[in-house]
Amino acid sequence: MSWTGRLQCTAAFKNGRTVILDSYGEGALKLMRSVYLDSAHPTLYLVHIGGGYVDGDSYDMEIFLEPSARLMVTTQSAAKIYKTPSTPVRQYTRLSLGEQSVLEYFPDPTIAYEHARFVQETTVYITPSSTFVYGEIITPGWSESGELFRYDWIRTKLKVHREGTLVLFDHLYLHPSHHLTDMLQLGHYTHVGSMVVLSPFITKGVLESFGFLMDQMSDGIYCGFSETAAPGFSVRVLAHDTMAIETLFQRIHQFIRPLYGEREPVFWRKY
Amino acid sequence: MTDQQLLWLLQLSDSNFPSGAFSHSFGFETYMYHEQIRDAKTFGDALVVYIQTQLTYTDGLACRIAYEQLEADRMEGLKRLNDTLFALCLAKETREGTRMMGERLWKLCRDIYGVDELDEIVQTTRSIHPTIVFAAVGRKIEASKRTTVLTYLFTAVQTMVQNAVRGIPLGQTDGQKLLVMAQPYLIHAASIIETLDEEEFGAAAVGLEIAQMQHERLPVRLFMS
Numbered sequence: 231m232s233w234t235g236r237l238q239c240t241a242a243f244k245n246g247r248t249v250i251l252d253s254y255g256e257g258a259l260k261l262m263r264s265v266y267l268d269s270a271h272p273t274l275y276l277v278h279i280g281g282g283y284v285d286g287d288s289y290d291m292e293i294f295l296e297p298s299a300r301l302m303v304t305t306q307s308a309a310k311i312y313k314t315p316s317t318p319v320r321q322y323t324r325l326s327l328g329e330q331s332v333l334e335y336f337p338d339p340t341i342a343y344e345h346a347r348f349v350q351e352t353t354v355y356i357t358p359s360s361t362f363v364y365g366e367i368i369t370p371g372w373s374e375s376g377e378l379f380r381y382d383w384i385r386t387k388l389k390v391h392r393e394g395t396l397v398l399f400d401h402l403y404l405h406p407s408h409h410l411t412d413m414l415q416l417g418h419y420t421h422v423g424s425m426v427v428l429s430p431f432i433t434k435g436v437l438e439s440f441g442f443l444m445d446q447m448s449d450g451i452y453c454g455f456s457e458t459a460a461p462g463f464s465v466r467v468l469a470h471d472t473m474a475i476e477t478l479f480q481r482i483h484q485f486i487r488p489l490y491g492e493r494e495p496v497f498w499r500k501y
Numbered sequence: 502m503t504d505q506q507l508l509w510l511l512q513l514s515d516s517n518f519p520s521g522a523f524s525h526s527f528g529f530e531t532y533m534y535h536e537q538i539r540d541a542k543t544f545g546d547a548l549v550v551y552i553q554t555q556l557t558y559t560d561g562l563a564c565r566i567a568y569e570q571l572e573a574d575r576m577e578g579l580k581r582l583n584d585t586l587f588a589l590c591l592a593k594e595t596r597e598g599t600r601m602m603g604e605r606l607w608k609l610c611r612d613i614y615g616v617d618e619l620d621e622i623v624q625t626t627r628s629i630h631p632t633i634v635f636a637a638v639g640r641k642i643e644a645s646k647r648t649t650v651l652t653y654l655f656t657a658v659q660t661m662v663q664n665a666v667r668g669i670p671l672g673q674t675d676g677q678k679l680l681v682m683a684q685p686y687l688i689h690a691a692s693i694i695e696t697l698d699e700e701e702f703g704a705a706a707v708g709l710e711i712a713q714m715q716h717e718r719l720p721v722r723l724f725m726s
Contacts, residue, residue: 454714
């Protein structure tokens with residue numbers, strides 16, 4: 231099948247630092263030259279050429295981390311999904327983490343405009359010694375009428391496999407005409423954030439102090455967190471704006487980074 | 502349906518059937534604690550959405566798929582379905598509660614209905630989801646797929662109603678009226694489940710998930726989840 235955009239990249243650990251061995255972008259997806267925000271490990275910026283995602287677009291991405299490689303990945307700007315009159319936009323991502331590798335993956339928010347339909351499937355392969363950090367935000371775009379929730383629907387799936395077993399499956403299906411504003415769904419909130427941290431460094435003690443951190447962070451948002459089946463935790467948050475979710479994710483990210491030996495807080499340097 | 506089948510199903514769906522479900526609110530207690538669920542009306546509204554989301558896309562659809570896998574003797578697929586059901590539970594209490602209920606239900610149904618098709622899955626994964634046990638019982642007593650799914654949906658809703666009667670609390674008559682109110686939604690859900698694609702399996706009710714996560718940290722709790 232032919233893709234609107236395709237991207238592939240491998241990160242390897244060589245002489246104390248992570249290097250990008252090969253990277254390949256095709257069509258509407260490109261990888262900017264990697265930036266070493268941190269001295270030893272690169273940050274990748276995924277770039278979408280063109281203003282946004284339109285009817286029938288399909289994207290495929292694959293990122294491999296060899297043992298001990300460390301990589302941060304983000305996008306250059308929000309993924310804007312426009313109306314899809316005939317075929318939903320589809321995006322497939324596969325992330326493979328080798329032993330003791332660390333992947334911190336924080337794409338910009340997905341903004342779904344009027345009559346947008348969007349399918350996103352992210353499949354992750356981890357080992358018991360790898361660390362996977364993932365944050366995702368979904369927001370409704372403005373519409374001419376000024377109403378929120380004019381997108382048709384959004385379906386996102388995150389599947390994490392660990393040694394051949396599915397350990398986490400997060401399936402969101404946001405369909406504004408299906409009780410989306412009920413309290414069992416979004417209630418009066420508009421923005422959805424999901425964060426997942428899977429890592430051998432998330433111990434009972436860490437979870438306890440994480441609970442204290444979360445207790446201080448609940449102003450103006452509706453949020454919950456819980457221990458996952460494999461060592462780690464997941465966080466789900468509802469809010470009225472992107473900033474509230476980003477602030478929460480940044481605090482959590484800062485909290486966990488020292489656990490795997492990263493002292494410096496992250497500044498993505500995008501704006 | 503034969504008389505024998507009817508009696509088997511009545512027993513399985515009886516609210517005194519000791520599956521352990523009476524200890525779990527599956528996040529509803531968080532709404533009760535915050536008084537978002539406080540009477541028959543607020544509970545009934547939430548129950549309808551619960552039927553239309555969690556029970557339709559996860560538990561109910563899983564029951565249908567499990568029935569089909571058992572019918573075709575695809576044990577590998579059934580094991581994958583069971584793993585997926587647990588992977589979908591992001592809240593630890595709900596995951597552990599479901600595991601405990603599943604195990605009790607399996608032991609019980611193994612004894613009284615002679616269901617032994619699931620032994621291998623339980624032995625290798627040490628956990629079984631209640632909806633899969635239901636599907637296996639349905640197959641064993643040769644109830645139709647739709648009847649099995651509808652019985653599962655009714656049993657789940659009945660437990661939620663019983664728990665609301667104790668938790669909110671509501672009068673017993675209110676509880677029975679809620680079950681009548683739920684009937685058309687259950688029948689509709691059973692029809693929707695027949696048409697769903699497996700790609701739709703597991704779509705979560707986002708707010709409910711957060712309520713399930715928050716339940717772990719409620720200061721006062723009547724239920725284990």
